[in-house]
Amino acid sequence: MRALTVEPGRPHSIDLEDVPHPPASDGNLLVRALALGICGTDREIVAGSYGWAPSGARRLILGHESLGQVEAAPEGSGFRRGDLVVGIVRRPDPVPCAACAAGEWDMCRNGRYTERGIKQRHGYGAEQFRLESDFAVKLDPRLGILGVLLEPTSVVAKAWDHVERIGKRSASWQPRVALITGAGPVGLLAALIGKQRGLDVHILDRVTGGPKPQLARDLGAVYHVGDLGALAPDVVIECTGAGNVVLDALRRAAPQGIVCLAGVSSGGHKLSFDVGDLNRTMVLENSLVFGSVNANRRHYVAAAEALAKADKDWLARLISRRVPLARWREAFEVRSDDVKVVLDFAA
């Protein structure tokens, strides 16, 4: 079968290869790939700056934003042939930390998790893959190809879940205004969940063209480029990872504000600023900032519910390009009108 593989650490070693069918040890469900979402982490791995091959292997099958159809499932697994499924990305270590043991592998304390398509475990970028039923999430079949948005949605479902749980430090916490920085797929999905929670949602990005401004407006969000005026959001979901945007978010949040960092920066750029002044403001205003990565099963389930409730036409517009597997190289090109690019295994 064909699979997209890469040698982690070696730039542009990506290729479409013939690889053996997945071993039974990968899980009790045999799945035929339908689509694979491509994200910034995939591009980092392709660039050679992130990613780890499985122990003993030189190459890694890429891909963690999966969508597939069950081809074979044992009785009692809770799945059957034809089910639309998405695979969870992270797996706990066989000797789990306290968080992983509790099913919170997204909060792993010792870093010994593995991740499909990213860290020491083959990904979902293959014509067939296997999944343990405990790490498979069944989707409403009416979602179809839109199910490929489940993994990025799970990431922001976790972000919002933590915002809500953290907000309970105060009995009177009633957020009204949310700011999402970055109108990429993660930002737009964060905005979707913010709207579903009844918040007044603002999105900040740099682009004035392409589909993003209209996608934001059709969600009922306010799209901003540049100056945010006096906007003082109760919640910020930061999806750019850009140092100056992160700092602006911290300074702009309302008293008692919660800033969630959901964008992974590349680093390497020093900024000079008054840490003491920021610290003082954070203390006097009870400000809070936290990083959020990955998602556990609870968040995938919440994400599936969020997608099921969403306007399907709007979701479909998030998938700005569907690239057939045979033309896979195009999926890794960055084009100005891209939102989410998806590799289409069924085309």
Place this chain on the structure above:
Amino acid sequence: MRALTVEPGRPHSIDLEDVPHPPASDGNLLVRALALGICGTDREIVAGSYGWAPSGARRLILGHESLGQVEAAPEGSGFRRGDLVVGIVRRPDPVPCAACAAGEWDMCRNGRYTERGIKQRHGYGAEQFRLESDFAVKLDPRLGILGVLLEPTSVVAKAWDHVERIGKRSASWQPRVALITGAGPVGLLAALIGKQRGLDVHILDRVTGGPKPQLARDLGAVYHVGDLGALAPDVVIECTGAGNVVLDALRRAAPQGIVCLAGVSSGGHKLSFDVGDLNRTMVLENSLVFGSVNANRRHYVAAAEALAKADKDWLARLISRRVPLARWREAFEVRSDDVKVVLDFAA
């Protein structure tokens, strides 16, 4: 009666003045001052860099770390003559924000609170003051002079309360190691509560002499100067407000770590560092940092319980100097062996 007053904004305008007795509008309890704790905020006000006089007044009666004895209380107030009391510092605006309306004036959303001895409301640095019974906290009479530690303890009781509530974002959160930066009174009281919660407590400070190292050790905490080695705390309570210490705390915290900023910095010093790199680490490790200021009634009650459980001899050593009111100027001198300096109104 005599009171310590200051003209906010005018450096070193502090003086011991004769002022009228407190008006009945200040509250239904008449209290005779026993002691007043002096802290960094008082020194900032004395230096002219913080503080606001009451509306219509030029001078502010200083002091917010109170201890007094009730001289007169109406029936049904829950207080009677002779009770040992401490006054809560903050008051909500007559038109309260949602937080203040819920009794969480420490989480005020619009900044329209007032604070006794700090912001637009006379403080407790007078031979007599009045308190509304709703803003008075009764203490176990056996605490005696140690009751003057209640206000700074309430600040760290809030910090710990929020650490615990925020930790509930994860079902598996079980902190074991705490780092307190700064061995001033707030740091040592934060360490006390950490030990009472069964944590392995480490304290970082710069001084090797004076009473602080032994106070830390007698609490069962590890006292560090300089290098912390591989220590990766689950919780950091940052009590210095120094920019570089704040940054080190953020970088050092364990995955899923919670850093509470409880030290108010003066600002004015720029630091240059890689915000993107810190952001990336915070995202990948689910790190969290929050500012915490002030305390509400619940935290004063928790603080009173913490003091009641603590070793009284150890608490007594926190009060390193007791200065009689007549020699009040000495209380504002900074001496190398100071921990908490207290103005003694009964001497």
